[in-house]
Amino acid sequence: MSKFKQLYKPLLDDARWQSPQEIAIEGTAFGPWLLEPDSLSRRFQRYCEHFTVTLLEQRVIENQQLQPDERALLGEADCLLRKVVLKGDGVPWVFARTLIPQSTLTGQEQDLEQLGEMPLGFRVFTDRSARRDALVVANLRDDKHPLWARRSRLWVNDKPMLVAELFLEQAPIYAKETLRWN
Numbered sequence: 816m817s818k819f820k821q822l823y824k825p826l827l828d829d830a831r832w833q834s835p836q837e838i839a840i841e842g843t844a845f846g847p848w849l850l851e852p853d854s855l856s857r858r859f860q861r862y863c864e865h866f867t868v869t870l871l872e873q874r875v876i877e878n879q880q881l882q883p884d885e886r887a888l889l890g891e892a893d894c895l896l897r898k899v900v901l902k903g904d905g906v907p908w909v910f911a912r913t914l915i916p917q918s919t920l921t922g923q924e925q926d927l928e929q930l931g932e933m934p935l936g937f938r939v940f941t942d943r944s945a946r947r948d949a950l951v952v953a954n955l956r957d958d959k960h961p962l963w964a965r966r967s968r969l970w971v972n973d974k975p976m977l978v979a980e981l982f983l984e985q986a987p988i989y990a991k992e993t994l995r996w997n
C-alpha cells in the first residue's frame with residue numbers, strides 16, 4: 816500500500832464532518848481554499864509551475880461498502896473509487912478520494928473512468944452543468960496545527976460524485992503568504 820493511502824485514508828475515514836458555518840472558517844486564511852466552489856485544481860495551478868495528479872488506485876466497490884452518509888448522497892449504485900495525490904511542482908499537496916456511481920459513468924460521462932492522471936476538476940469544471948453542493952469540512956488535528964479536509968458532491972449533467980480532499984502539510988493553504996493571493 817502506498818504511504819499516502821496508509822497514512823491518510825484512515826484519517827479521512829474517521830473525519831468528523833461539519834458544516835462550514837459550524838466551524839466558522841469564512842474570513843479565515845483557510846476559508847477560500849476550503850470553500851472554493853470552482854475547481855480546486857485550477858486554484859492550485861496558480862500556486863505552482865507544474866500541477867500534476869498521481870493516480871494511486873482505481874477500482875469498483877460495492878454499494879454496501881459505502882458509509883451510510885455517502886450512500887445518502889450518492890444513491891444505491893456501485894461506485895468507481897479513485898484515489899490520487901495532487902502535487903504542485905512535485906510536492907504532495909492533497910490526498911483525494913472520489914466515489915463515482917456507475918450510474919454517473921454513462922453517456923458523455925463514460926470518459927470519467929479513463930481520466931488516468933488528468934485532474935478530475937479539469938474535466939468536470941469545463942462542463943457548463945458542473946456544480947458543487949453538500950460541502951462539509953473537518954479539522955483532523957487541533958487548532959494549533961490544523962490538518963484540513965473537505966468533502967463535497969460534484970454534479971455534472973445532473974449526475975453526482977463525491978470528492979473528499981485532505982490538504983497535506985505542505986499545501987499552500989497553510990502558508991502564511993497565501994493571504995496575499997486570496
Ligand SMILES: C=C(O[C@@H]1C=C(C(=O)O)C=C[C@H]1O)C(=O)O
Pocket residue numbers: 853854855856857868897898899901909911912913933934935936937978980
Ligand atoms: C474535483 C477537483 O479535482 C481534483 C482532482 C482530483 C482527481 O483527479 O481525482 C480529485 C480531487 C480534486 O481536488 C477539482 O479540481 O476541484
